[in-house]
Amino acid sequence: MRRWLGGAVAAPGLSWAQELKGKTVLYSSVGPALTLFDIDGEALVKRDTVTVPANIQYAWPHPTRKYLYIVSSNGGPGSAGDKHFANAFQVAASGALTPHGVPRTLPSRPIHASVDQAGQYLLIAYNDPSSFTVHRLNADGTIGIR
Numbered sequence: 830m831r832r833w834l835g836g837a838v839a840a841p842g843l844s845w846a847q848e849l850k851g852k853t854v855l856y857s858s859v860g861p862a863l864t865l866f867d868i869d870g871e872a873l874v875k876r877d878t879v880t881v882p883a884n885i886q887y888a889w890p891h892p893t894r895k896y897l898y899i900v901s902s903n904g905g906p907g908s909a910g911d912k913h914f915a916n917a918f919q920v921a922a923s924g925a926l927t928p929h930g931v932p933r934t935l936p937s938r939p940i941h942a943s944v945d946q947a948g949q950y951l952l953i954a955y956n957d958p959s960s961f962t963v964h965r966l967n968a969d970g971t972i973g974i975r
Contacts, residue, residue, distance in 0.1 A: 854924035858885040861901060865924050879926045883912045886939050892948045895920055896929060896970040900953055904938035909957060913938055915964065917972050930971030933964065 855866040855873065861881050866873040883901040890897050897918045904910020913935035918926040941954040944966070951964040951972060965973035 852924075856888075856924075858888070860884050863888070863899065863926065865926065867924075876923075877925050879918065879928070881916050882914050882932060883910070887942045889942045889944055889951075890920075891944055891966070891970060892946055893970075897926060898942055898944065898951055898972070900935065900939035900942045902935075902938040910938050915939070915942070915951065915953060915972055917970060919970065930967075930969075933972050933974075936960075936962065 853868045854876075855868060857864050857866065861884055862878050863881070863885060864878040865876045867876055868874075881899055881901045883903040884905065886900050886902050888897055888899045897920055899916045899918065900914065901916070902910045902913040904913070915933040915935055917929040919929045920926060935953060935955075937955045937957060937960075939953045940956050943952050944950065945952070949966055951966055952961060953964070954961045962975050964975045967973045
């Protein structure tokens with residue numbers, strides 16, 4: 830069973846890790862890129878990078894650890910932006926990420942995302958305007974229409 834060691838990517842530059850069958854990997858985001866690193870002793874080894882349509886705001890794993898949901902926006906503090914998305918990725922046994930389904934357009938800059946314990950809904954929170962959306966997750970882990 831895989832264990833996730835961290836919380837989520839909350840802002841560019843913050844990181845989190847996941848343990849996969851005795852192996853630890855780390856994901857780090859900078860702007861729209863999420864990079865996978867292996868931890869080899871005391872060294873980080875860059876393995877793979879996926880890119881989403883805008884700067885990563887937050888990421889959250891599915892309870893099964895088979896999928897990772899990433900919300901992104903070209904907005905930021907003091908800037909509303911005009912491009913906001915939710916993306917689903919499949920997580921391979923190695924930790925590598927593969928896009929899964931189509932990105933969903935969001936109404937404004939997302940600041941938080943989470944998945945319910947049953948893995949049926951993706952909740953996304955916004956601060957300007959203050960609101961949230963709930964998206965049904967399809968049985969295959971893709972993001973359904975809200």
